[in-house]
Amino acid sequence: MSGRLTKEKQRQRAPSKRSLETRARILDAAERVFAQRGFEGASLRDIAAEAGVQVALVSHHGGHKEALFARIIQRRAEPLASLRLEALAARRAQGPLDARAVLRCFVEPYIARAETGGPQWLAYARLVAMVSAEPRWRALAAECFDPTARTFIDVLAGLYPGAPRAAVATGFVYTVAAMLAEITSAWRIGALAGTDRPGGAALEAVLRFCAAGLDATLSGPRGNASAT
Amino acid sequence: MSGRLTKEKQRQRAPSKRSLETRARILDAAERVFAQRGFEGASLRDIAAEAGVQVALVSHHGGHKEALFARIIQRRAEPLASLRLEALAARRAQGPLDARAVLRCFVEPYIARAETGGPQWLAYARLVAMVSAEPRWRALAAECFDPTARTFIDVLAGLYPGAPRAAVATGFVYTVAAMLAEITSAWRIGALAGTDRPGGAALEAVLRFCAAGLDATLSGPRGNASAT
DNA sequence: GTCTATATGTAGATAGAC
DNA sequence: GTCTATCTACATATAGAC
Structure with missing residues (x-):
């Protein structure tokens, strides 16, 4: 039981290298698109296209639009x-x-x-x-x-x-x-x-x-x- | 014929006092709403509501959204x-x-x-x-x-x-x-x-x-x- | 000049397969 | 973690009655 718990924790806390790269690519793309078009002018679709991923992935990694923006500033x-x-x-x-x-x-x-x-x-x-x-x-x-x-x-x-x-x-x-x-x-x-x-x-x-x-x-x- | 032409020109070039007031109200409202919410964040509906007029009237007086914005700056x-x-x-x-x-x-x-x-x-x-x-x-x-x-x-x-x-x-x-x-x-x-x-x-x-x-x-x- | 009604596009968000 | 598909809402813009 403790073994299983540990395994689950590890899965939560150690995202794969690929996932981290995707996340960084999304944040970088969002940073560029927000800067170029403003918060309201930038759509999640623009950001997804800039990052080369699907729209849903942007929500998945960035949360909703405002949280994504805040994350970029804080980063x-x-x-x-x-x-x-x-x-x-x-x-x-x-x-x-x-x-x-x-x-x-x-x-x-x-x-x-x-x-x-x-x-x-x-x-x-x-x-x-x-x-x-x-x-x-x-x-x-x-x-x-x-x-x-x-x-x-x-x-x-x-x-x-x-x-x-x-x-x-x-x-x-x-x-x-x-x-x-x-x-x-x-x-x-x-x-x-x-x-x-x-x-x-x-x-x-x-x-x-x-x-x-x-x-x-x-x-x-x-x-x-x-x-x- | 020249009389009719003159009359039409007058109609084009001398908008009624009421129309001018409406236009100013729309431009003032747009100025406030654009300033508060940014260009993309401000909808023509917001502006119409702020001005107390119908949405279509904003387009009528302001032209399309970008022209409306430019008009406000130039004014x-x-x-x-x-x-x-x-x-x-x-x-x-x-x-x-x-x-x-x-x-x-x-x-x-x-x-x-x-x-x-x-x-x-x-x-x-x-x-x-x-x-x-x-x-x-x-x-x-x-x-x-x-x-x-x-x-x-x-x-x-x-x-x-x-x-x-x-x-x-x-x-x-x-x-x-x-x-x-x-x-x-x-x-x-x-x-x-x-x-x-x-x-x-x-x-x-x-x-x-x-x-x-x-x-x-x-x-x-x-x-x-x-x-x- | 002003209104109602609506055409047409695109937004953000998410459910669910894989 | 990633993708497809889709829901719902709201955007701009305009046609046409009054």
Whole structure:
């Protein structure tokens, strides 16, 4: 009897290698299709076709549509959060922080993967932009992104003791917006400029803009709206 | 015969007052519903219900779904572009420009209406964020937003003669991203900060952050990625 | 201009064979 | 775990009465 139970447990807990590959293929396909067509615009049939499997398999591995979407966000949000927090800890060990260094720990893991991590990370970047912007995903965003965001806001607030926490949060959200725009609107920058930027410049561009913006927001005199 | 023709033309070109009101009600309803549920998530039935009319009437006034969406974007994009260009011309007449003054001419007409112009302008702000982010609306964005954007980029480029145009375009796109984030992610800023910001601070927050970021991007030495 | 009615397609979900 | 087949619901769009 115990032998039979163990066997059943093993069957539940150790999916075959083939099954795991299929599941990953489905999640990757869903990531691309959701990113390209939006949540409502992507049908399970599109996703199945992209993954090269039958429609029913998508439901089987992904659950219902909304659960599938949440699973995709969570799948990369967790390792990404770890990378950011590890970068912050490592940088802290090296010496005193400034705003640029803190922002770099947040931005760099994301930009580096979106630029060179292949189409999956670029697709994921689009999904993050969607989740951050649409109120529909408020709970998902809070679950996946807020803990790390709070940590970074805390650290930044520590660098500017006089600044109100709302101002720190504002600057942080603008930074995230610029970072997401860098990824999802690179085409528009190219179209408006008429020239291509050199590859690899994205991280430096975001850091330069946002570190200066944040510093002006948090260290300048407060409440003195200029007349211009 | 000419009398009959004239009468027909008049019928085509002078819709009744009631018709115009119905059309506006439909466009307003569509603006809210699209903003709340996204393009694909909003059904013509939802829009009809929101407007208090029959489904077929939405098609009649709005055309097919995609045309209806484009119409909504265009409806406010045109007056908004005029407001921005007029503000720029007026400010120019007052004396020498700096980056902050230029950005203010772009940002202020939008932020002011999104903050105090009622739910329609807030809904429209969300739609602009969608159009700016999703590749699907690339052509619409180019048509509605690019001419004004190019004008502002030209003016900014004139203020920083040494800066590459790609850098100016980058800073401008980050500014637009921050402005849109201010509108569509105010809830998130509040959630992360734990406190509400004072009303009316949005314009000043965006200007302070982006003017400093732009100045650092365009006036600093180029190509010297710091080690931190 | 506005309504009712409906044509036609496709969505998400699942039951059940293998 | 995977596939076939199908259910039910709702989408867009339009024809035609009033």
